[in-house]
Amino acid sequence: MRLEVCVHYIGSLLVLNGTAMLLSAAIALGYTDGSFDILMVSGLITAGFGVLPWLFVPNVKDISLKEAVLIVAGAWLALSFAGAIPFYLYGQPFNFINALFESVSGYTTTGSSILEDIESLPKGLLFWRSLTHALGGMGIIVLGIAILPALSKISSNLMKQEYSGLVAQPLFPRARTISQVLLLVYLGLIALQTSFLLLTGLSWFDAVTTAFGTIATGGFSVRNLSIASYNNLAVEIIVMVFMTVSGMNFAFLFALLMRRGQKIYGWETAKVYLSLQVVFIILVTVLIHGKIYQRWGEALRYAAFQLLSVGTSTGFATADSSVWTPPAHMILVFLTLLCACAGSTSGGIKVDRLVLYWKLCRQNVRSLIHPRMIQTIRMDGAALDLEAAKTAMLFIVSYLLIIAVSTSFLALNGAEMLDAFSGSAACMGNVGPGLGKVGSMGNYSSISGSGKLILSLVMIIGRLEIFVLVLPFTRNFWKV
Amino acid sequence: MSLKYKLILSFIIPAAMLLIAGFWSSLQMRSLGTKVGAMLEENERSIQYAIQMNDAIERIDNSIFAKTKEREAEFSRIFYQQRIEFDKALKMAVLNITIPGEKEALDSLLMYAPKYFQMIERLDQAPDLELYRIEMFGIYEKIIHYISKIRKMNSDAMFAAAQQVIDRANRAALPGDLIILASVVFCLLFAWLTHLYIVAPIKKIYQAVKIWQNTGIFQKPEIKSADDLHALSNELEVLSIKFSPESKK
Numbered sequence: 001m002r003l004e005v006c007v008h009y010i011g012s013l014l015v016l017n018g019t020a021m022l023l024s025a026a027i028a029l030g031y032t033d034g035s036f037d038i039l040m041v042s043g044l045i046t047a048g049f050g051v052l053p054w055l056f057v058p059n060v061k062d063i064s065l066k067e068a069v070l071i072v073a074g075a076w077l078a079l080s081f082a083g084a085i086p087f088y089l090y091g092q093p094f095n096f097i098n099a100l101f102e103s104v105s106g107y108t109t110t111g112s113s114i115l116e117d118i119e120s121l122p123k124g125l126l127f128w129r130s131l132t133h134a135l136g137g138m139g140i141i142v143l144g145i146a147i148l149p150a151l152s153k154i155s156s157n158l159m160k161q162e163y164s165g166l167v168a169q170p171l172f173p174r175a176r177t178i179s180q181v182l183l184l185v186y187l188g189l190i191a192l193q194t195s196f197l198l199l200t201g202l203s204w205f206d207a208v209t210t211a212f213g214t215i216a217t218g219g220f221s222v223r224n225l226s227i228a229s230y231n232n233l234a235v236e237i238i239v240m241v242f243m244t245v246s247g248m249n250f251a252f253l254f255a256l257l258m259r260r261g262q263k264i265y266g267w268e269t270a271k272v273y274l275s276l277q278v279v280f281i282i283l284v285t286v287l288i289h290g291k292i293y294q295r296w297g298e299a300l301r302y303a304a305f306q307l308l309s310v311g312t313s314t315g316f317a318t319a320d321s322s323v324w325t326p327p328a329h330m331i332l333v334f335l336t337l338l339c340a341c342a343g344s345t346s347g348g349i350k351v352d353r354l355v356l357y358w359k360l361c362r363q364n365v366r367s368l369i370h371p372r373m374i375q376t377i378r379m380d381g382a383a384l385d386l387e388a389a390k391t392a393m394l395f396i397v398s399y400l401l402i403i404a405v406s407t408s409f410l411a412l413n414g415a416e417m418l419d420a421f422s423g424s425a426a427c428m429g430n431v432g433p434g435l436g437k438v439g440s441m442g443n444y445s446s447i448s449g450s451g452k453l454i455l456s457l458v459m460i461i462g463r464l465e466i467f468v469l470v471l472p473f474t475r476n477f478w479k480v
Numbered sequence: 481m482s483l484k485y486k487l488i489l490s491f492i493i494p495a496a497m498l499l500i501a502g503f504w505s506s507l508q509m510r511s512l513g514t515k516v517g518a519m520l521e522e523n524e525r526s527i528q529y530a531i532q533m534n535d536a537i538e539r540i541d542n543s544i545f546a547k548t549k550e551r552e553a554e555f556s557r558i559f560y561q562q563r564i565e566f567d568k569a570l571k572m573a574v575l576n577i578t579i580p581g582e583k584e585a586l587d588s589l590l591m592y593a594p595k596y597f598q599m600i601e602r603l604d605q606a607p608d609l610e611l612y613r614i615e616m617f618g619i620y621e622k623i624i625h626y627i628s629k630i631r632k633m634n635s636d637a638m639f640a641a642a643q644q645v646i647d648r649a650n651r652a653a654l655p656g657d658l659i660i661l662a663s664v665v666f667c668l669l670f671a672w673l674t675h676l677y678i679v680a681p682i683k684k685i686y687q688a689v690k691i692w693q694n695t696g697i698f699q700k701p702e703i704k705s706a707d708d709l710h711a712l713s714n715e716l717e718v719l720s721i722k723f724s725p726e727s728k729k
Contacts, residue, residue, distance in 0.1 A: 004673065004676055007669070041500055041501060041504050044497065044500055045497055045658070048497050049662070049666065049669075051489070052666065052670060053669070055481065055486050055489055055490060056486060056677045057673070058704060058705055088654060088658070089651070089654050089655060089658070090651070091650055091654065092647060
């Protein structure tokens with residue numbers, strides 16, 4: 001294991017991050033809101049750290065799997081700390097833990113916040129807060145591969161570690177080309193949504209930051225009442241459409257757009273994902289109509305937005321779902337756990353694994369009836385090996401176990417059971433809002449300091465799909 | 481990149497980081513000092529004017545009793561002297577409005593004070609304790625109320641400014657805390673990289689030269705970085721070939 005090589009590439013990503021901070025500083029300068037100096041100092045410190053290993057350690061042609069794991073895990077941790085610097089320097093309400101929580105929530109595109117009065121923050125800092133979504137949504141490593149020449153040389157192993165393991169069939173043989181295609185789709189969607197939002201009358205600042213939050217499926221808004229503050233149906237419809245699109249596999253979207261080949265990988269999952277959303281929206285509309293909202297149109301409007309927001313792990317809000325009926329809460333919790341498709345910017349267990357789980361169950365039932373029958377599990381016509389299915393099932397069990405541990409920890413630290421469970425599930429799935437105090441119109445300020453640290457860790461574990469972050473902490477990983 | 485630039489840049493980066501953080505802290509403290517100093521001074525002045533108005537109006541009110549006791553000279557002296565003091569303080573206070581709500585309170589004083597003084601002048605012509613009890617005392621209480629309000633507003637503003645001092649001082653100290661931590665990590669990283677890419681290669685070259693001296697065989701050490709040490713290793717290899725027994729023959 002060449003530790004210096006890992007430090008070198010983490011350094012490159014820190015320089016990229018520092019540059020993004022300087023971009024936010026430029027925005028702050030435009031608004032003259034007093035956050036310019038904070039972002040400038042943070043950007044220079046972050047980039048300064050990144051430059052040192054870059055000076056000493058030469059580029060390498062390849063890296064091992066272990067090195068790739070360490071780079072990805074190290075980069076996410078280093079960037080989370082670096083991203084917290086501007087918040088920390090701003091001072092109240094950010095202490096070190098709050099700043100770290102906000103930063104991790106941004107990069108992992110969770111969108112959980114400790115802020116009670118978002119609008120009191122300077123515009124430059126709010127832009128940085130939304131920019132962490134844009135950087136993390138793309139996957140900082142995937143972004144690095146697409147634009148940093150040093151990372152492109154060692155890209156294939158790195159990409160495997162950061163990008164969902166379920167995206168089995170790449171469109172292009174080179175990882176750098178895949179990264180660039182993903183970046184193209186990502187930036188294209190941001191540009192498209194920004195244009196549409198501008199047409200509804202939103203300011204440039206609001207349109208861009210909302211687009212960052214939507215396409216990254218993050219959910220940080222620059223308004224205290226999130227999307228509800230605009231009280232504009234057109235804005236809600238645009239956000240809903242783009243949330244739904246962002247919940248789909250980006251490579252699938254690209255293939256769909258380019259119509260490459262006869263069969264497009266991802267159709268099967270996309271169909272299940274869209275069907276589930278439609279069914280749940282209808283169900284929740286029926287459940288809340290008459291009890292919370294008197295008109296059908298109103299019930300459908302809020303149910304559709306909240307469900308798509310949770311179901312794509314975005315976390316924007318137009319209504320306080322905490323006051324909805326218990327069956328509606330159940331559906332929200334289910335969607336919080338499940339989220340959208342692999343290969344998108346969303347978190348959660350993902351629809352792909354649910355489909356796989358369903359097929360495994362069916363296979364098991366069939367084998368009980370026909371014990372000697374040879375069966376294969378197929379996704380979009382392609383056969384999946386048993387190892388992939390086993391990993392997916394292991395992931396689901398580990399995922400639920402981590403939520404259980406985190407819930408217990410938060411509950412022991414004084415959080416109410418509903419807040420502890422829904423908060424843990426929302427952070428693990430990178431959704432953002434849970435239920436109760438941490439609901440769609442609430443925030444995480446009531447969670448204790450140690451609780452916030454645990455949730456920060458849970459958010460990164462969820463974003464990196466558990467095993468990448470766990471591996472460097474095992475003894476076997478460091479054995480030669 | 482040559483060793484020279486590597487080392488120079490490695491020292492310049494933390495120095496620049498320290499410089500920026502130090503400059504920022506200093507800037508924060510200076511701007512804090514200037515802003516808060518000015519704010520506190522203005523609030524303090526408003527409080528002083530309020531105290532002066534309060535003293536003057538209380539003395540004027542006391543002088544009314546001198547009037548009822550028919551001590552005319554004493555009444556006139558106190559009333560006209562304190563009225564000048566009151567008007568002077570009120571005029572200065574109007575020129576020193578610094579906080580929201582202060583203007584409205586001063587406008588009320590500008591309305592009630594002349595009314596009160598006119599009544600006293602009427603009292604001077606025909607002393608009437610009933611007039612004082614029924615009308616004048618109410619206006620006097622209103623004047624006292626608005627003076628107290630101005631004092632309280634300015635005291636609150638001073639308290640808020642003091643709170644701001646604490647917040648801003650903390651904020652100014654934050655880069656210092658951060659830079660201390662950053663310097664420690666930076667130094668550790670620098671020491672590690674220096675060992676890995678400068679000290680270790682020098683040791684390797686030294687060992688190779690030592691073996692060359694003893695055995696006459698030069699084994700080129702593997703230097704990963706493309707800098708002066710890499711060049712030195714290459715040159716030594718060339719030298720070893722030049723001085724090898726085969727080339728001498």
